[in-house]
Amino acid sequence: MSGISDTERMITLKTVEGTLFDVKSSIAKDLKTVQAFIDDSDDDVTSPIPLPNVFTRELSRILDYLNNHHRFRSGIEKADEEMARYDAEFAKSMSHEELKALILAANYLNVKDLLEFLNQTVADVIQNKSVEFVRNFFGIENDYTPEEEEKLRNENEWAFNGVEQD
Amino acid sequence: MEEASASGNHSYSGSPITNIAQDHLLTILLLLPIDAIFSLSMTCKRLRAITSSDTLWKYLCKRDLGSSCVDALINSNSSSSSSSSIHNNNHHNNHHQFSWMRLYKQVYKMDSVTCHRFSEPQHGQLDFPSARASHSLNFVSNCLVLFGGGCEGGRHLDDTWVAYIGNDFRSMLRWQAVNSTSPSGRFGHTCVEMGDFLVLFGGINDRGNRQNDTWVGQVTYNENHSVAFSWKMLDVGAVAPPPRGAHAACSIDDKRMLIHGGIGLHGLRLGDTWVLEFSDSRCFGTWHQIVAQPSPAPRSGHTLTCIGQSRTILFGGRGLGYEVLGDVWMLDTCQGYLKWVPILYDLQGIPHSVSLPRVGHTATMVLGGRLLIYGGEDSYRHRKNDFWVLDVSAIPCTSMQHSTMSSSKRVKDKNMWKRWRSSGYEPLCRSFHRACVDHSGRFLYVFGGMVDGFLQPAEPSGLRFDRELFLVELVLQLRD
Numbered sequence: 330m331s332g333i334s335d336t337e338r339m340i341t342l343k344t345v346e347g348t349l350f351d352v353k354s355s356i357a358k359d360l361k362t363v364q365a366f367i368d369d370s371d372d373d374v375t376s377p378i379p380l381p382n383v384f385t386r387e388l389s390r391i392l393d394y395l396n397n398h399h400r401f402r403s404g405i406e407k408a409d410e411e412m413a414r415y416d417a418e419f420a421k422s423m424s425h426e427e428l429k430a431l432i433l434a435a436n437y438l439n440v441k442d443l444l445e446f447l448n449q450t451v452a453d454v455i456q457n458k459s460v461e462f463v464r465n466f467f468g469i470e471n472d473y474t475p476e477e478e479e480k481l482r483n484e485n486e487w488a489f490n491g492v493e494q495d
Numbered sequence: 496m497e498e499a500s501a502s503g504n505h506s507y508s509g510s511p512i513t514n515i516a517q518d519h520l521l522t523i524l525l526l527l528p529i530d531a532i533f534s535l536s537m538t539c540k541r542l543r544a545i546t547s548s549d550t551l552w553k554y555l556c557k558r559d560l561g562s563s564c565v566d567a568l569i570n571s572n573s574s575s576s577s578s579s580s581i582h583n584n585n586h587h588n589n590h591h592q593f594s595w596m597r598l599y600k601q602v603y604k605m606d607s608v609t610c611h612r613f614s615e616p617q618h619g620q621l622d623f624p625s626a627r628a629s630h631s632l633n634f635v636s637n638c639l640v641l642f643g644g645g646c647e648g649g650r651h652l653d654d655t656w657v658a659y660i661g662n663d664f665r666s667m668l669r670w671q672a673v674n675s676t677s678p679s680g681r682f683g684h685t686c687v688e689m690g691d692f693l694v695l696f697g698g699i700n701d702r703g704n705r706q707n708d709t710w711v712g713q714v715t716y717n718e719n720h721s722v723a724f725s726w727k728m729l730d731v732g733a734v735a736p737p738p739r740g741a742h743a744a745c746s747i748d749d750k751r752m753l754i755h756g757g758i759g760l761h762g763l764r765l766g767d768t769w770v771l772e773f774s775d776s777r778c779f780g781t782w783h784q785i786v787a788q789p790s791p792a793p794r795s796g797h798t799l800t801c802i803g804q805s806r807t808i809l810f811g812g813r814g815l816g817y818e819v820l821g822d823v824w825m826l827d828t829c830q831g832y833l834k835w836v837p838i839l840y841d842l843q844g845i846p847h848s849v850s851l852p853r854v855g856h857t858a859t860m861v862l863g864g865r866l867l868i869y870g871g872e873d874s875y876r877h878r879k880n881d882f883w884v885l886d887v888s889a890i891p892c893t894s895m896q897h898s899t900m901s902s903s904k905r906v907k908d909k910n911m912w913k914r915w916r917s918s919g920y921e922p923l924c925r926s927f928h929r930a931c932v933d934h935s936g937r938f939l940y941v942f943g944g945m946v947d948g949f950l951q952p953a954e955p956s957g958l959r960f961d962r963e964l965f966l967v968e969l970v971l972q973l974r975d
Contacts, residue, residue: 436519448519452526460537469538478537485533487604 340367341377348385349377356395361439380438386427387434394419394443420450425466428454520545525554529599552595560602560863560936561803567935568598571662572973593973601971602863607916608882608939611966613668623670624656626962628945629741631686632929633693634660636714638722639931639940640693641670645682646960651701653680657714657724660933665966673724678710683740686712687752688931692777694729694752699740705760707738709771709780730779736769741795743812747833748805753826755809758795764815766793768826770833790835791824796927798858800866802887808838808866810885811853819874821852825890838890840911847914850879855926855944862936862969864888867915869967870925870944878924878947878958882915882967922965923947930967939967 338354342363357363367374380388397415401408423431428450435443455463464471473481524532524546532555536546545551557565572593630644630652641656655673678684684698684706695710709729717723742757742765752771759765768785797812797820809824823838842848856871856879866885872878889911928944946961 444519448523449526452523452531455534456528456531458531458534460534463531463534464538467538469542472539473537481537481543485537487600488530488533 340374342388343377343379344383344385344388345381346385348388350388350392352392356392356399359395359440359442360391361441362437382437383434384430387431390423390427390431391435391438391440391443394446395440398442416446420446420453425454429466517545521548521551524551525558529555529559529603547596549595552599556595556599559599563934564862564936567933567937568971568973571935598971598973605863605969606913607918607970608867609919609968609970610917610922611665611968612920613665613964613966622672624654624942624962625652626960627652627682627943628927628960629682629684630929630943631684631693631695632931632940632942633686633688634931634933634940635688635693636691637661638714638724640686640712640714640724641929641942642677642686642695642712643681643684643698644943645701649701651680651682651699653677655712655724655726657722659722668964671722675723675725677726678708678728679706681706681740683742683758685742685744685754687744687746689746689752689773690749694746694771695726696744696752696754696771697736697739697742697757699758705738705740705758707735709735711777731771731782732779734782736767736782736784737765739765743797743799743809745799745801745807747801747807747826753799753807755791755799756794756797756812764793764795764813766791768835785833787832787834789837791822791837792820794820796854796871798856798868800858800860802860802864802866808858808885808887808890809835810858810866810868811856811871813854819852819854819872823885845912845914847881848912850874850877850881851883851912853879855928857928857930857941858885859930859932859939860887860936861932861939862971867939867967869930869939869941870922870928872926878926878945880922880924882917884913884915886911886913917967919968920965923961923963925961928961937969937971939969941965941967 339351340354340357340363342350342352342357344350352360354367357367363378363380366378398412401412401415420428428447432444432447432451435447455466458466463469471478524535527535532546536543553565624641625646627644627646631640631642633640637660639656639658639660643654644652646652655675655677656670657673658668658670660668678695678698679700681698681700684695686693686695691713693712695712696707698706700706709731710726711729712724712726715723715725736754737759739757739759742754744752744754747753747770750773752773753768754771755768756765768787768790769782770785771780771782773780791809792814794812794814797809799807799809801807805828807826809826810822812820814820823840825836825838826833827836828834842851845851850873852874853868853871856868858866858868861867864887866887868883868885869881870879922941923946925944925946928941930939930941932939942964943961945958947958
């Protein structure tokens, strides 16, 4: 145990389905919730850390993102373009359901950079869309009466001047 | 592992995604254009409450109107005498009495200006700048600064005038002549605000000599609280752009100034682009030329305006064949290099667009991200007194930076140009006047220029030089 440097240590995470993931402690640092657990523990963490709110699909995506971003950052300069391309592909590869699930997981695990990226992705998705689309995306129930809705549409008309919706 | 709610999840009924903490939702809101924010507000009552927050709208005003504009609005509201409204007593650190959402809406919907005339100087009063055109007029350190210009008989002027703009400027504006070394007399020079400094370049004198010297000026306050102005020639080393006048210039950022075109030696119209980069101390600068294709055609009497984020817009002018131009170009940074990008627009469906090409007009950034174009001469050699607005947010974003106002907003072409109405004092038709705007972006000061004479308006001999200072106001109702 002694003599092993921090960056070589491996942490094991367990998802809802019971799948185990071995993660380098340098990557685990980006999962702030996990890091807080490690910091709070008196002894070294040897047994797998259970994540009762995180599913395999999401954790796999998050680790994929973090591993790639660590690789881009530690490499030679021109990685900015490669990173942008990776991010674009990453966003495109998910359905809206998967995107929402990933936000919840990233929020729970407190992965700052990924959350910023996902926020922007959501903003890009809901721009230029109808109110109905936005409701469906977030799974929101409409609690307005048709009259109230009509009144609001008229009040807010000015903000939609000159914008074409998808 | 316990369910550490790192971001404070609440167990509301409703979809899990909207249960995410309010500040996370606010982060997403600040990435959205306002129409998307209103779409969100119309999904359900809870989201409407969140998106109506005055704090959110203050951030949106800062984002879309700029911090300096927001600060200027807060200052102008607190300095004017008024009784406090009961409405905002709950906000203990807010002194404002207006709603930020209402303000944003007013700015967004604005489509007219109101003009005011400053009181006429009494005949024989000496402390007022004489009639002139192709001078420079700037707003810097809370003062108007005027220099040089041309007047009757093709003579040049070399006087500098300063007027302090306080809160009571409408009733009390006094020009003061400045007695100090100044650049030699000239007209058709440019003078650009860069922070607290003015940077002057080029110009033509009445012997027809084009200049290429660079001067830096600053407002100074004397012990007796009167204002003065001091000029100093800038050391630029061996390299300088060829001498010229009637070129265009503007700042790119707080260290760099851009110039383009103008009329050079032997009366030739130029189409070159140069950048002046200042040292940290502002004691010297270095000129270098930008060679890029494509690039705006040679021209004079056009305008360059900085629109923020190191982007600048070029408009109009008179070309090599003496024709009046109406093209729009943007200078932007692409992969570390400055590049000219033509901005194409369709004139179909824009009323009065036949008079859009201009020379000798002014183009200034005003409140709400708009380029306000006033006056100048059109293709029919008519001097104009109309106001046109180029909506900066309608210009496609070419750089990699993400822009909230325009990135994926598909805007119909006709929204890029709009003609605004004007009420109040009707200004004379003029060209080669000068204009500058204050920090709030709501007040545009216009001085001088060539206006139609009384004998025969269309003939060149019918023109006269003007000495009028007037104000163009973008009217905002600050009290609820």
